[in-house]
Amino acid sequence: MTSCPFHVQPARPAQHLPPLLDPALRMRPVGEPLPAPLRMHGGPLAQTFSRWLRQRDDTAHASEKAALTRALQALSGDEVRSHARRQAEIAMTGGWPHWSWAVPAATVASLLGLPMTDVDAQRRLHGALRAMAAGLSATADQDAVTAGGAATTTLLKALDRAERRSPDAPLQSTLLHRAAPSRWTDRATFAANRLALIWQSHEAGAALLGHALLEMRRTRITPSRDDLLRIARDGGAVRNTRRFDADGAVVVVPLAGTEHSFGDGPHRCPGQSLTLGALHAALEWLAEKSDWQIPEPVSPLSLPNMDIPQFPESPRTPLSPQSPHEERHP
Numbered sequence: 001m002t003s004c005p006f007h008v009q010p011a012r013p014a015q016h017l018p019p020l021l022d023p024a025l026r027m028r029p030v031g032e033p034l035p036a037p038l039r040m041h042g043g044p045l046a047q048t049f050s051r052w053l054r055q056r057d058d059t060a061h062a063s064e065k066a067a068l069t070r071a072l073q074a075l076s077g078d079e080v081r082s083h084a085r086r087q088a089e090i091a092m093t094g095g096w097p098h099w100s101w102a103v104p105a106a107t108v109a110s111l112l113g114l115p116m117t118d119v120d121a122q123r124r125l126h127g128a129l130r131a132m133a134a135g136l137s138a139t140a141d142q143d144a145v146t147a148g149g150a151a152t153t154t155l156l157k158a159l160d161r162a163e164r165r166s167p168d169a170p171l172q173s174t175l176l177h178r179a180a181p182s183r184w185t186d187r188a189t190f191a192a193n194r195l196a197l198i199w200q201s202h203e204a205g206a207a208l209l210g211h212a213l214l215e216m217r218r219t220r221i222t223p224s225r226d227d228l229l230r231i232a233r234d235g236g237a238v239r240n241t242r243r244f245d246a247d248g249a250v251v252v253v254p255l256a257g258t259e260h261s262f263g264d265g266p267h268r269c270p271g272q273s274l275t276l277g278a279l280h281a282a283l284e285w286l287a288e289k290s291d292w293q294i295p296e297p298v299s300p301l302s303l304p305n306m307d308i309p310q311f312p313e314s315p316r317t318p319l320s321p322q323s324p325h326e327e328r329h330p
């Protein structure tokens with residue numbers, strides 16, 4: 001029997017896509033590209049935020065994201081490893097409160113050619129990223145947005161300088177070759193997303209590295225890349241993300257406990273491999289230093305979507321020569 005062409009089929013129930021794959025769920029509410037504090041106070045932080053791939057669902061997103069992803073994929077694992085080890089070594093001169101905070105972002109900055117040659121340079125980078133974080137807070141006042149804007153301008157200028165002086169720095173070079181400014185809507189969008197690589201590595205990287213340190217302190221075993229993925233999956237990195245539906249209502253999407261701790265769909269993290277390589281290399285460096293002992297953590301910095309472990313200053317205590325830590329890493 002053939003079906004009548006004029007018969008209207010009853011509507012099928014809407015297909016339920018996982019939220020991260022659902023094009024109806026957006027990164028920002030419709031017509032609101034900026035959160036309220038940035039909308040009210042404007043400035044360089046607001047301009048940069050609105051250009052970030054992380055905040056956009058426009059038609060240019062896919063091609064710009066693809067170029068950025070190719071640039072990150074072209075990074076050599078050896079370069080990532082050697083820059084992470086160097087930054088881990090420099091960061092240890094700043095002590096435990098500094099180490100896990102500094103290493104992820106300083107490694108990305110160094111791969112981009114910023115001169116991360118001493119702990120003061122790392123501290124300046126960290127200070128600028130904390131100022132950006134304060135300016136991006138939902139409760140930021142005018143002073144915080146202004147200070148975040150000044151920090152943004154400083155980092156954008158430093159990256160422009162690095163492009164002129166160190167175009168062969170590993171990540172600067174892969175960006176210039178595979179995600180060149182001409183592939184982006186405009187030069188400012190390229191520059192904003194180059195800075196986003198450091199920004200995106202900052203809190204999520206510190207959360208994951210901090211949780212890896214907690215595990216290493218407990219087990220005395222250096223987490224592998226797979227262990228780092230498991231730690232992230234178990235809630236040791238970004239625990240959830242948000243989307244907005246067509247009415248502007250927030251949809252909270254869990255990531256912890258899923259196979260998508262680095263996201264999924266069009267906004268999936270392009271920095272996963274860089275993160276796992278850099279953090280594993282930094283932890284390996286640490287494991288080789290037999291005279292460091294990871295101290296008991298103090299209260300973490302609790303953000304809505306992640307906890308960032310924090311560590312106190314502690315004296316350099318030699319590890320026992322019998323410890324399994326040393327057996328694993330002679």
Ligand code: HEM
Nearest residue numbers: 053054197200201204205237238241262263267269271275
């Ligand atoms: C070098 C370090 C990192 C870089 C360069 C980086 C870069 C990025 C970028 C550019 C995006 C936005 C992609 C888009 O919207 O199209 C992103 C998204 C994301 N990143 Fe990363 N990231 C890094 C570290 C991390 C870490 C340590 C985690 C934690 C596991 C993480 C988890 C995520 C997640 C969950 C998203 C998706 C957010 C969402 O869909 O709402 N990233 N990352």
